[in-house]
Every structure is written in C-alpha cells, then in structure tokens.
Amino acid sequence: xxxxxxxxxxxxxxxxxxxxxxxxxxxxxxxxxxxxxxxxxxxxxxxxxxxxxxxxxxxxxxxxxxxxxxxxxxxxxxxxxxxxxxxxxxxxxxxxxxxxxxxxxxxxxxxxxxxxxxxxxxxxxxxxxxxxxxxxxxxxxxxxxxxxxxxxxxxxxxxxxxxxxxxxxxxxxxxxxxxxxxxxxxxxxxxxxxxxxxxxxxxxxxxxxxxxxxxxxxxxxxxxxxxxxxxxxxxxxxxxxxxxxxxxxxxxxxxxxxxxxxxxxxxxxxxxxxxxxxxxxxxxxxxxxxxxxxxxxxxxxxxxxxxxxxxxxxxxxxxxxxxxxxxxxxxxxxxxxxxxxxxxxxxxxxxxxxxxxxxxxxxxxxxxxxxxxxxxxxxxxxxxxxxxxxxxxxxxxxxxxxxxxxxxxxxxxxxxxxxxxxxxxxxxxxxxxxxxxxxxxxxxxxxxxxxxxxxxxxxxxxxxxxxxxxxxxxxxxxxxxxxxxxxxx
Numbered sequence: 001x002x003x004x005x006x007x008x009x010x011x012x013x014x015x016x017x018x019x020x021x022x023x024x025x026x027x028x029x030x031x032x033x034x035x036x037x038x039x040x041x042x043x044x045x046x047x048x049x050x051x052x053x054x055x056x057x058x059x060x061x062x063x064x065x066x067x068x069x070x071x072x073x074x075x076x077x078x079x080x081x082x083x084x085x086x087x088x089x090x091x092x093x094x095x096x097x098x099x100x101x102x103x104x105x106x107x108x109x110x111x112x113x114x115x116x117x118x119x120x121x122x123x124x125x126x127x128x129x130x131x132x133x134x135x136x137x138x139x140x141x142x143x144x145x146x147x148x149x150x151x152x153x154x155x156x157x158x159x160x161x162x163x164x165x166x167x168x169x170x171x172x173x174x175x176x177x178x179x180x181x182x183x184x185x186x187x188x189x190x191x192x193x194x195x196x197x198x199x200x201x202x203x204x205x206x207x208x209x210x211x212x213x214x215x216x217x218x219x220x221x222x223x224x225x226x227x228x229x230x231x232x233x234x235x236x237x238x239x240x241x242x243x244x245x246x247x248x249x250x251x252x253x254x255x256x257x258x259x260x261x262x263x264x265x266x267x268x269x270x271x272x273x274x275x276x277x278x279x280x281x282x283x284x285x286x287x288x289x290x291x292x293x294x295x296x297x298x299x300x301x302x303x304x305x306x307x308x309x310x311x312x313x314x315x316x317x318x319x320x321x322x323x324x325x326x327x328x329x330x331x332x333x334x335x336x337x338x339x340x341x342x343x344x345x346x347x348x349x350x351x352x353x354x355x356x357x358x359x360x361x362x363x364x365x366x367x368x369x370x371x372x373x374x375x376x377x378x379x380x381x382x383x384x385x386x387x388x389x390x391x392x393x394x395x396x397x398x399x400x401x402x403x404x405x406x407x408x409x410x411x412x413x414x415x416x417x418x419x420x421x422x423x424x425x426x427x428x429x430x431x432x433x434x435x436x437x438x439x440x441x442x443x444x445x446x447x448x449x450x451x452x453x454x455x456x457x458x459x460x461x462x463x464x465x466x467x468x469x470x471x472x473x474x475x476x477x478x479x480x481x482x483x484x485x486x487x488x489x
C-alpha cells in the first residue's frame with residue numbers, strides 16, 4: 001500500500017515564497033539590521049509552514065535549525081552559527097515539558113488516568129450536570145502532570161466521555177447526540193483550555209510565555225511553577241465552576257438525571273480491578289513532583305533545599321524507570337515528547353535571537369506607536385492588545401505558533417504603554433490558553449473531540465466564542481481581584 005506523503009506542497013511553496021519575499025523584496029526597515037530582518041524572514045516562513053501544516057512540526061523545526069546555521073543570520077562564523085542554532089536544546093523549560101510528557105505516559109500505561117475519571121463519575125454522576133463536573137475535575141487533577149493538553153483531553157478524557165455517552169445510546173450515528181453526548185463533548189473540550197491555563201506544565205507552549213515575560217522584563221518577573229499555579233488558582237477554579245453550568249444553558253442535554261452513570265462507572269472500575277502497585281508508585285511520584293514544583297522543601301527546610309523544576313521532573317522519570325512502572329522503550333516510544341523538545345528548541349532559539357538582534361523591540365515600539373496614535377490610556381491599550389491577541393487565533397491552527405509570533409511583542413508593547421507588568425503577564429498568559437476555545441482547529445485536542453461528531457461546526461464556533469468571553473471575564477474580574485490580594489499590582 002502506498003503511504004501518503006506528510007508534505008503539503010502548496011503550503012510548503014507558500015511558506016518558501018513568504019520567506020523569500022521578506023528576505024529579498026521587502027525593504028529592511030530603518031533601525032533594523034539585515035541579519036535581524038533575514039532571521040525574521042526565516043521565522044515567519046517557519047510559522048507560515050506550521051500554520052499550513054506543510055510538514056510535521058518536528059521536521060520543520062530541523063529545517064529551521066539548518067537554515068539558521070547555514071545562512072549565518074545569528075553569527076558570521078559557521079561554527080558559532082551552528083552553536084546558536086542548537087542553543088534551544090539547552091533550555092531547561094523545554095526539557096521540563098519533554099520529561100513531563102514522558103512521565104505522563106504512565107497514566108495511560110497503568111490505567112490510572114481512566115481510574116481517576118471513572119472515580120469522579122461514580123461520585124458525581126447521578127445527574128448529567130454532575131457528570132460534567134466529574135469530567136472537569138478529572139481534567140484538573142491530571143493537568144499538572146500532563147503537559148500535552150491533547151493527550152489529556154483527547155487521549156485520556158475523551159474515550160471516557162464517549163463511553164458514558166454511548167452507554168446512554170447517545171451517538172452521532174443514531175442522531176441522538178442531544179441526549180447527553182453533545183453536552184459531555186463540549187464539557188470535555190472546554191475543560192481543556194481552563195486547566196491548560198492553570199499550570200506551567202499543563203500545556204506545552206506555557207514555558208514560551210515564561211521565557212517571553214522574563215526577556216521583556218529583564219528577568220524582573222520570573223514565573224516559577226508555584227507562582228503560576230497560585231496566581232491562576234482562583235480564576236481557574238471559578239472558570240471551572242462556571243463552565244459546565246454555562247454549557248448546560250447553551251446546549252442543554254435531553255437527559256437530565258443519570259443514576260445509571262454511577263453504576264456504569266463502578267462497573268468500569270471493577271473491570272480495572274484493585275489499584276495496582278504500578279499505580280500506587282505513579283501516584284507517589286506525582287505527589288513528590290507536585291511538592292517539589294511547589295517549592296515545599298525550600299519553604300520547610302530553607303532555601304538550600306530548593307530543587308529546580310526540571311531536575312525534579314528528571315528525578316520523577318528516573319524513579320518510574322527504576323521501579324519498572326516505565327521502561328526505556330516507553331520513553332523512546334513517546335514520540336510527542338521528543339517531537340516537542342525538537343520543535344520547541346527551534347522556536348525558542350529563533351525567538352531568542354530575534355530579541356537579541358533587536359527585532360522584538362522594534363516591533364513592540366511599532367505596536368506601541370500605533371496604539372498611542374489612538375489616544376488610549378493604558379487600560380484601553382491593554383484591552384485592545386488582549387482582544388486582538390485573543391481573536392487573532394481564528395487565523396492560527398497552533399497555540400505554539402500564535403504565542404511565538406505575537407506574545408513577546410504584545411507584552412512588551414503593553415508594558416511600554418504603562419500596563420502593570422505582573423497582572424498583564426498573567427492575563428496574557430491565561431489568554432494564551434483561553435484562545436483554544438474558539439475553533440475546531442485551535443489546538444490538538446479540538447479536532448479529536450470535534451471529529452467524534454457530537455457537535456456541529458456552527459455550534460462549536462458559537463459556543464466557543466461565548467466561552468471565550470466567559471473565561472476572559474472571569475480572569476479579568478476574579479483574577480484581577482486575586483492578584484491584587486497577592487500584591488501583584
């Protein structure tokens with residue numbers, strides 16, 4: 001059987017054309033050096049290729065690394081240019097995400113992820129709304145240790161959601177999606193952006209946000225795992241509390257009472273059997289990681305006992321390997337982790353040198369000048385920046401590409417216009433996940449859940465827009481008050 005090519009020639013040619021046009025046709029602006037402009041050409045071409053899915057993102061990343069090294073846009077010395085091109089692989093946050101994805105493989109291998117989901121459904125599943133909250137709570141419990149929001153929402157939670165819907169004879173094939181399946185599919189999906197916003201390790205692009213914030217503030221703001229988690233805790237919980245209710249109103253299920261769901265979940269738990277030794281070890285490792293990431297040893301024993309977040313992840317993976325919960329083949333087979341490390345390294349490298357070469361500063365000043373010409377104060381400026389950043393995601397099929405392309409410049413522009421740095425950073429960080437609600441191609445989870453057929457395209461877009469407004473309002477109001485209490489502004 002002939003294997004279908006993973007290359008899309010049309011998208012690839014368009015990305016190449018964009019790169020060549022910026023490099024050779026568009027004049028280099030004043031105050032921008034030719035190397036910075038040429039690196040921008042490579043960067044925009046790479047983003048265009050990612051958006052158009054010209055090739056798998058890992059392959060595009062390697063091509064970008066090779067082009068940066070060969071063209072010498074960062075350094076005229078070939079050996080130094082090669083070192084620059086590979087510099088992203090030394091970023092510890094990238095390895096934190098990669099190692100965490102490897103660790104999260106244990107959730108599927110041991111069956112612990114499914115056990116957690118069915119446990120909460122057994123507790124809260126007497127009503128459809130309760131099942132919705134059970135799905136959301138399961139997402140929340142899994143989020144800190146599953147950096148792939150696609151694996152969490154699409155790989156772990158979606159099969160559970162579908163099995164519940166099917167048990168009520170609610171399937172797209174039978175035309176009975178409205179019985180319960182449509183509502184559960186929407187909850188399954190809209191829990192994902194909320195939990196992704198709550199922890200650095202809940203979705204892969206979050207470390208990019210940490211990096212851009214540190215660069216724009218000269219490392220005056222360093223978003224640690226615990227700082228992020230504490231700042232996002234209250235608005236995240238408020239959003240999670242509202243989400244099933246709002247969806248229940250927007251897309252009410254035909255079936256409201258579901259006493260048999262508890263029995264169904266119990267049957268699945270019985271099939272899983274007593275909790276296995278491997279699951280107990282995995283739970284213990286997760287607990288250890290959360291303690292280390294939250295900085296508990298340093299708080300209790302002193303600063304000398306602080307453990308780097310990436311070192312903690314490496315320890316967690318080592319313990320799972322040593323105990324046999326995972327083996328080396330599991331690590332090698334975790335393609336998502338190695339893929340993430342590769343494309344993250346390329347994008348971080350390019351973004352870093354765009355900043356070093358002054359391109360980000362130039363672009364943020366241009367954005368700043370444009371907003372100043374409108375005569376807006378910093379509140380109006382921030383509102384405009386947030387709305388443009390959020391709803392421009394209609395044009396992106398990748399949160400990573402969107403964050404890489406826009407976050408650094410928009411954050412720098414907001415700071416220059418007078419926005420308080422910490423709350424603006426946190427709000428923009430939350431929006432980087434909230435934007436996943438909008439379309440059926442917004443992130444890797446969306447085509448999986450949309451593809452199951454429970455929700456029509458029109459419903460998906462309409463409800464996605466409403467949920468973006470709800471989540472944004474929650475983070476502005478609840479988040480703003482909470483960050484004031486925490487002393488962030």
